[in-house]
Amino acid sequence: MSESDRLSPERLRTLFLFEELSEEQLGWLAERGRTEQRPAGEAVYEEGEAATCFFVLLGGAIALSRVLHGDDVEVSRTDQRGVYAGATRSYLGDRVEQRYAHTLRAVTDAEFFVLPAEEFAYAVRTWFPMALHLLEGLFFGSRAANAIVNERERLLALASLSAGLTHELNNPAAAAVRATAALRERVTGMRHKLAMIADGRLDGSELHRLVELQDDAVRRAGEADALPALAAADAEDAVGDWLEEHGVAGGWELAPTLVSAGIGVPWLDAAATTVGADNIVPTVRWLAYTVDTELLMGEIDDAVTRISGLVGAAQQYAQLDRAPQQTVDVHTLLDATLTMLQAKIPAGVRVVREYDRELPPVSAYGAELNQVWTNLIVNAFDAMPDGGTLTLRTWRAEDRLFVEVADTGTGIPDAIRPRIFEPFFTTKPVGEGTGLGLDISYRIVVNKHRGDIRVTSEPGDTRFTVCLPIGPPEEA
CATH class of the missing domain: 2.60.120.10 (Jelly Rolls)
Structure with missing residues (x-):
């Protein structure tokens, strides 16, 4: 050398x-x-x-x-x-x-x-013989402790999100099951009433007009707007009286269904003229089954759409089947995170979105950013156990994009604010927090995305502001 x-x-x-x-x-x-x-x-x-x-x-x-x-x-x-x-x-x-x-x-x-x-x-x-023993103990002890804590942190986060997702999925899934069971009954009733109508008492032209009535009823059901409570009650009374006058037993049960589909007394008069007085009872019940079936199919469609939306939000949150670094819309990530945390929103907390929709997509690690939003939003919820306002705000300044998570909670005391990004530092009771959430968020934003994360806080107004480069992280 x-x-x-x-x-x-x-x-x-x-x-x-x-x-x-x-x-x-x-x-x-x-x-x-x-x-x-x-x-x-x-x-x-x-x-x-x-x-x-x-x-x-x-x-x-x-x-x-x-x-x-x-x-x-x-x-x-x-x-x-x-x-x-x-x-x-x-x-x-x-x-x-x-x-x-x-x-x-x-x-x-x-x-x-x-x-x-x-x-x-x-x-x-x-x-450094003494330091060597200390380093050895620190290395092996920290490695074991970190493995346990990190694994526990991941499991708790997964369990929390899974519980929230299953809770959200359960409601539309149960609604779809109930609507499907009711739909089966209505279809069975329609078959029976159709057999009574088509037993020879109606000729071909009358059957044709009856089918037109059915099509019109379906159209009305699809276009009907919900009536105010008082107006709906009056309309149901009028339809119920009409049904009773025409010999339709239990008309009070059919009236809400007909009214919800936009069918009133004038329409029923036209239907009675079409099929004749002798066939009005089976015809009205058949049309009621038709309307009810259409409404039930709408409920099933809404429930399945809701389930599909939740699954899509879960995929967006986890960034499944996507490259770790990609071009992402921060608003999509924020909305997916809110969907996943829906079950954790405390009663009385209002969520406000103030998005700058002109923001461009950014090159980022989507799954990691969702972890940042999760940590910040959950901390905001914890600061507002008795209710308040969570505000998600975005804007742009030159070549930087800003995301702000603000809450109206108790605030962060000045004495501990400099330490909130330290690993294992937490203000939560023993067993309720690991103190890793903000440390992980800091490392994701600063080290991985070449960005910045800042906090300002006073009672009633705490704001975490995440600053991200609009260009690729390696170019920041």
């Missing part, structure tokens, strides 16, 4: 990692380490390769990335002199597989101080 490849002890001391070392230790590092230059865009090392070196940044900018589900996801980017990466776990020896956990890439032309992994491990074990 030439002298030009070495770093002097004096330059090593300017790095924050080595500034407290002795002259002897600095000389030892200078003798065993070397400098390397890497051009912009080149991978310094690849994830999964054997971890053979410890790297310290001397100049330039670098990015760390990981392969997740087949996609290269950037997790960190910096130009801070002295940051380090590579064989950082070599001091643990063969108790941990010694492979690079990330890919390190030079964003600009970069220079590194490089120390072989075995030399770095020797220095840590020899120079």
Whole structure:
């Protein structure tokens, strides 16, 4: 190794990692380490390769990335002199597989101080024996604890969303089942009444006019608007009286159905003229069955449409069958999140949407952004247990897009506001929060999307503002 490849002890001391070392230790590092230059865009090392070196940044900018589900996801980017990466776990020896956990890439032309992994491990074990034991305990203990907490966090989030989704699906599904059972009864009744009408008492022309009446009744049912309660009651009384006068037993049961379809006394008079007095009873009941059937099919259609919408919202929320990074509409993501959280909205909380519909789509990781919206909205709900207003607001400023989640809850005290994005910090009672929600949200927005997340709060007005670049995250 030439002298030009070495770093002097004096330059090593300017790095924050080595500034407290002795002259002897600095000389030892200078003798065993070397400098390397890497051009912009080149991978310094690849994830999964054997971890053979410890790297310290001397100049330039670098990015760390990981392969997740087949996609290269950037997790960190910096130009801070002295940051380090590579064989950082070599001091643990063969108790941990010694492979690079990330890919390190030079964003600009970069220079590194490089120390072989075995030399770095020797220095840590020899120079800091007490610290070594602390690091070992911290590493293995934190890894086990984080695995349990993160798994529990995911399971709780999944259980909460699944419970909300099944609750929302249950109502339209039950409505469809009830309407289907009633529809079966009405169709059976229609067949019987049709047999009575068509037993020879009506000729072909009268049957033709009867079918026209049926078509008209169906059309009216599809176009009818709901009447005010008082007007509907008066119309039902009039229709019920007409049915009783014409010998239709139980007319009070048929009147609400006929009125809801826009059928009144004038229409019934026209129907009686068409079929004659002798056939009015089976005809009216047959037409009532027709109208009821049409209304029931409308209920089934509404229920199935609602189910389809919920399934679509769940797919949008989870970003199923979509690439991790894609062009997304933040309004679609926000609405899908609200749909998934419908069952968690406290009584008395009003949701207000103030969307700038002129916003362009953004290149982002949709599923991760939905996790951010979920954390912020659920926290807002928790701050308003007795009711209030949740406002979702969007706008654009130059090449940035802003999403604001505001609530009228109790607010965040000034003393704890600087700590709310710290991992494991929570103000909820023991067992009710892990303190990871806002930390995860911060890392998704800042580290992954190259954006920003800010908070302002006073009693009655707390606002979390997420700032996202409109261009691709890697170009931000």
